[in-house]
Amino acid sequence: MKALPRLLALAALLLAGTVHADPPTGYPFVPYDEGLRQAQASGKNIFLYFGRYGCAWCDKTNKESFSDAGLKQLYSDNYVLVYVDAESGTRLTLPSGERITEMELGARLNVFATPVFLYLEPDGTAIFKAPGFKTVQDFRDFDRFVRGGHYKKMKLLEFLAENPS
Amino acid sequence: MLGLMLALPLQAEWAFADFEAVSGAPQEKLFPHLESAGRGNLAASGEHLVVVWEDNRDGSPQVYAALRRQDRPGFAVPLRLSAGKEAYEPVVIGLGQGRFLAAFEQDGKVVARVFSATATGALITMDDAASAQITLATSNGRIHAAWGRRDGRFLRLVSAPLSVDGMKVRAGSAHAVDLSPAQDEQLYASLAATNKGYAIAWEDRRAGHTRLLTAVSRDGKEWSAPQPLNEIPHGGSAAELGLGRGPGVTRVSLAGDGDAVVAAVWMDKRDFLSGYDIYAGVSTDNGSSFGPNEKAQDAFAAEKPQWHPAVAITPHGVVAAWDDPRDDTPDIWLSTRHGEKDWSDDFTLPGASGPGHQDNPALLWHDGRLHLAWVHKGEDGAQVRYAQGEWD
Numbered sequence: 001m002k003a004l005p006r007l008l009a010l011a012a013l014l015l016a017g018t019v020h021a022d023p024p025t026g027y028p029f030v031p032y033d034e035g036l037r038q039a040q041a042s043g044k045n046i047f048l049y050f051g052r053y054g055c056a057w058c059d060k061t062n063k064e065s066f067s068d069a070g071l072k073q074l075y076s077d078n079y080v081l082v083y084v085d086a087e088s089g090t091r092l093t094l095p096s097g098e099r100i101t102e103m104e105l106g107a108r109l110n111v112f113a114t115p116v117f118l119y120l121e122p123d124g125t126a127i128f129k130a131p132g133f134k135t136v137q138d139f140r141d142f143d144r145f146v147r148g149g150h151y152k153k154m155k156l157l158e159f160l161a162e163n164p165s
Numbered sequence: 166m167l168g169l170m171l172a173l174p175l176q177a178e179w180a181f182a183d184f185e186a187v188s189g190a191p192q193e194k195l196f197p198h199l200e201s202a203g204r205g206n207l208a209a210s211g212e213h214l215v216v217v218w219e220d221n222r223d224g225s226p227q228v229y230a231a232l233r234r235q236d237r238p239g240f241a242v243p244l245r246l247s248a249g250k251e252a253y254e255p256v257v258i259g260l261g262q263g264r265f266l267a268a269f270e271q272d273g274k275v276v277a278r279v280f281s282a283t284a285t286g287a288l289i290t291m292d293d294a295a296s297a298q299i300t301l302a303t304s305n306g307r308i309h310a311a312w313g314r315r316d317g318r319f320l321r322l323v324s325a326p327l328s329v330d331g332m333k334v335r336a337g338s339a340h341a342v343d344l345s346p347a348q349d350e351q352l353y354a355s356l357a358a359t360n361k362g363y364a365i366a367w368e369d370r371r372a373g374h375t376r377l378l379t380a381v382s383r384d385g386k387e388w389s390a391p392q393p394l395n396e397i398p399h400g401g402s403a404a405e406l407g408l409g410r411g412p413g414v415t416r417v418s419l420a421g422d423g424d425a426v427v428a429a430v431w432m433d434k435r436d437f438l439s440g441y442d443i444y445a446g447v448s449t450d451n452g453s454s455f456g457p458n459e460k461a462q463d464a465f466a467a468e469k470p471q472w473h474p475a476v477a478i479t480p481h482g483v484v485a486a487w488d489d490p491r492d493d494t495p496d497i498w499l500s501t502r503h504g505e506k507d508w509s510d511d512f513t514l515p516g517a518s519g520p521g522h523q524d525n526p527a528l529l530w531h532d533g534r535l536h537l538a539w540v541h542k543g544e545d546g547a548q549v550r551y552a553q554g555e556w557d
Contacts, residue, residue, distance in 0.1 A: 052413050053370055053373075054374020054412075054413070087368075087413060089297070091253070096196075099196075099221075099226050103416075107472045107524070110490065111440075112441075112469075113437050113438060113439075114413070
């Protein structure tokens with residue numbers, strides 16, 4: 001019986017974690033360094049989620065978009081998923097070899113608000129940046145733009161005008 | 166009209182000398198970082214001024230110091246202070262008679278050592294537990310440190326007195342700053358000495374979002390109950406939707422005048438559409454309470470995010486420094502608080518603005534001069550730079 005209160009406390013802790021705008025549950029998000037290694041090994045593009053502890057619009061995106069089972073499958077299968085805490089002092093290594101904090105990465109990439117979603121090539125080269133709340137359809141459109149290689153020929157808005165959802 | 170102009174007093178302002186290189190010539194793949202808890206990378210002692218930073222000139226991130234005579238330009242060759250596999254986030258204070266105390270994270274633990282232009286003391290481990298983000302303060306011969314100690318999943322804030330005998334430093338027992346059970350991270354503290362002890366501010370995540378909290382102590386052993394520093398606006402669309410728990414605040418820096426005034430600056434995302442703004446709070450009772458939050462930057466910075474705030478208290482007002490990309494690339498910007506609540510127009514200086522990137526300022530007021538260090542990144546690499554200003 002003693003285990004029950006502990007289990008309830010653990011469950012409460014885990015549930016509390018879901019409203020703190022950490023990465024969405026059930027997705028295989030990894031730290032930046034590990035993501036770069038995985039992307040270079042697999043050749044997959046990187047989906048980089050800049051969140052912030054307590055961030056309202058990250059919370060909304062998690063609840064309303066990343067809760068979609070189809071989106072979860074699409075992004076888990078086709079991207080290396082990286083989560084960065086925009087106020088964290090956790091260190092990472094850039095492709096140049098420079099060691100910086102997660103917050104400093106945000107400053108370098110001008111992550112002025114959260115959430116911000118970056119799509120990167122497997123070597124870490126930025127493809128494009130999408131700030132703010134995004135719908136399931138937005139993420140599906142971004143996926144078509146990135147994995148179809150259209151970003152090499154045109155801007156996102158041009159692509160969406162020519163290839164609407 | 167001429168009479169009116171003649172009747173107006175000339176407005177005094179900060180006048181800066183030419184900048185100087187601190188970390189040597191820029192090199193490809195050399196990455197200097199002027200980062201620390203409270204941005205305490207500058208100190209003065211005796212006839213010398215010092216800047217401490219981290220870079221990879223020896224093949225891994227290590228901590229270095231460069232000394233300069235206060236009365237003449239030019240920094241000496243960098244002195245390596247760290248001795249492990251990697252080291253980060255150094256802070257430094259002056260001990261008098263040309264001696265300095267530096268503290269930093271080395272191989273996952275906080276360490277400290279005394280040094281001068283001619284000698285280097287032994288490196289001591291401040292905490293056998295995993296630890297990081299150390300900050301130092303000194304006044305009237307008293308020295309104190311605070312840092313984050315790993316406690317399970319969280320960094321928890323502790324503080325300890327230090328004693329220095331010649332070139333030897335010794336750490337006293339560390340005490341938790343906040344006695345309540347660890348609930349979440351306590352990060353990036355900043356410590357200031359006052360005439361009644363110490364004031365401290367830190368990032369605290371126990372509320373489900375980051376709050377800035379402050380406390381005071383006479384001896385560094387027992388701290389007052391934490392008090393909130395940043396004001397949280399109520400309402401707004403996110404709150405109405407029941408989303409998130411609060412706006413972002415991060416990287417608080419404190420400065421004291423050695424008497425009763427303590428100034429705090431931090432990054433604050435209460436107006437989140439343009440990223441962080443620089444906010445400030447000033448205490449006139451040794452950090453026991455702070456006045457209302459004040460926006461330190463001017464309106465021309467409103468559309469851009471601000472980063473890396475530092476603060477100094479001068480006889481001419483509290484001075485805040487930060488970087489922002491209002492002119493496309495990051496430059497150093499400063500503002501001076503005149504009287505109560507009135508902050509000047511933002512200003513910058515040659516070498517800390519213009520081509521390249523200029524970011525991560527550190528500030529110190531000492532001996533009638535405002536000392537400023539920052540990181541410059543250009544096509545030929547990066548270097549730490551320094552300039553000193555006078556109220557003219």
